[in-house]
Amino acid sequence: MTDQHIICSRCKCKYINDDKHIENDFGFNRLGERYKSCVKCRNKGNNYRENNKDKVKDYHHQYWIDNKETIMKNREALKQEAEASNGKILYCNRCYKNIPFDDFVCPNGKTYGACYSCLESRYG
Numbered sequence: 001m002t003d004q005h006i007i008c009s010r011c012k013c014k015y016i017n018d019d020k021h022i023e024n025d026f027g028f029n030r031l032g033e034r035y036k037s038c039v040k041c042r043n044k045g046n047n048y049r050e051n052n053k054d055k056v057k058d059y060h061h062q063y064w065i066d067n068k069e070t071i072m073k074n075r076e077a078l079k080q081e082a083e084a085s086n087g088k089i090l091y092c093n094r095c096y097k098n099i100p101f102d103d104f105v106c107p108n109g110k111t112y113g114a115c116y117s118c119l120e121s122r123y124g
């Protein structure tokens with residue numbers, strides 16, 4: 001005799017043990033195996049990740065607001081340093097760092113508003 005209920009491994013809720021309910025409440029993975037935790041628990045995990053993504057974004061945004069003047073001042077200082085270097089170093093508008101000319105110039109010999117590694121990570 002099979003058990004009448006399946007217990008979710010995470011929330012310990014009982015679910016009815018028949019094909020229709022299992023499909024609704026648990027679902028199956030790619031291999032056709034029933035998930036050990038119920039749909040609700042698995043969604044909770046996803047939401048948690050989603051919520052945290054927003055939190056991280058908020059944190060960065062708040063940091064930017066709180067430190068805007070310092071950040072801008074630092075960037076301005078870097079820019080001036082780059083300008084004073086006679087082209088030996090250049091200021092990257094994307095990673096906000098001073099980069100040696102060799103790492104700034106692209107294989108075609110041109111320079112753009114960003115260092116080569118920033119351009120590469122975007123287009124490469």
Ligand SMILES: [Zn+2]
Pocket residue numbers: 008009010011012013037038039040041
């Ligand atoms: Zn559950």
Ligand SMILES: [Zn+2]
Pocket residue numbers: 092093094095096097114115116117118
């Ligand atoms: Zn860069």
